[in-house]
Amino acid sequence: MSLTPSHIIQYLYCPRFTYFEYVLGIPQFEEKDFKVKKGREVHDNKLEQNKEYLRRRIGAVYKLQDQYLTNNSIRGQVDEVLTLNDGTMAPLDYKFAEYKDRIYETYFTQLKCYAWLIRDNFGKEVEKGYLVYVRSNNKLIEVALDKGAVEDVKKAAKEIYRIIGLNYYPKATKYKARCLNCTYRNICVK
Numbered sequence: 001m002s003l004t005p006s007h008i009i010q011y012l013y014c015p016r017f018t019y020f021e022y023v024l025g026i027p028q029f030e031e032k033d034f035k036v037k038k039g040r041e042v043h044d045n046k047l048e049q050n051k052e053y054l055r056r057r058i059g060a061v062y063k064l065q066d067q068y069l070t071n072n073s074i075r076g077q078v079d080e081v082l083t084l085n086d087g088t089m090a091p092l093d094y095k096f097a098e099y100k101d102r103i104y105e106t107y108f109t110q111l112k113c114y115a116w117l118i119r120d121n122f123g124k125e126v127e128k129g130y131l132v133y134v135r136s137n138n139k140l141i142e143v144a145l146d147k148g149a150v151e152d153v154k155k156a157a158k159e160i161y162r163i164i165g166l167n168y169y170p171k172a173t174k175y176k177a178r179c180l181n182c183t184y185r186n187i188c189v190k
């Protein structure tokens with residue numbers, strides 16, 4: 001089994017999601033909440049025109065689009081893999097969303113996964129990633145991705161494999177508010 005950013009996002013929300021869904025095989029009906037929305041109007045003309053402008057602003061010297069990348073642990077499709085003028089690389093992802101003055105943890109986790117994949121596939125350093133919020137006039141947000149950020153998702157992937165491989169029942173999330181509307185709340189032993 002290879003993991004996707006969605007598996008990592010679910011695990012980070014609550015490790016028991018991994019156990020209930022992938023060890024016991026009980027589907028999550030609210031799964032849609034964790035699906036990372038893709039920018040469906042990526043083909044929109046205005047956005048196409050803006051893309052070159054955005055890349056110039058970033059200092060990208062080369063771009064690869066729609067890259068499906070894998071390594072030994074995870075897989076994912078990156079909208080753009082950019083080579084920057086300092087020789088590092090960066091993932092760029094379009095979001096069909098408005099920017100609400102903060103970066104959602106799900107988006108951040110997704111970029112961390114992409115940074116890991118880019119490092120493993122291209123052997124280049126990744127120090128930052130970019131989000132483009134299509135519904136906020138293509139607002140460009142730069143996100144710092146240090147080595148620690150990638151270690152976070154590596155650790156999560158290792159734990160997911162441990163839970164699935166050993167049928168191990170993990171600790172509950174420490175954020176109790178998350179339990180209130182959880183699909184699994186009636187079967188989850190606290």
Ligand code: SF4
Nearest residue numbers: 014016172179182188
């Ligand atoms: S009820 Fe709480 S601890 Fe149990 S799976 Fe849901 S979020 Fe996690």
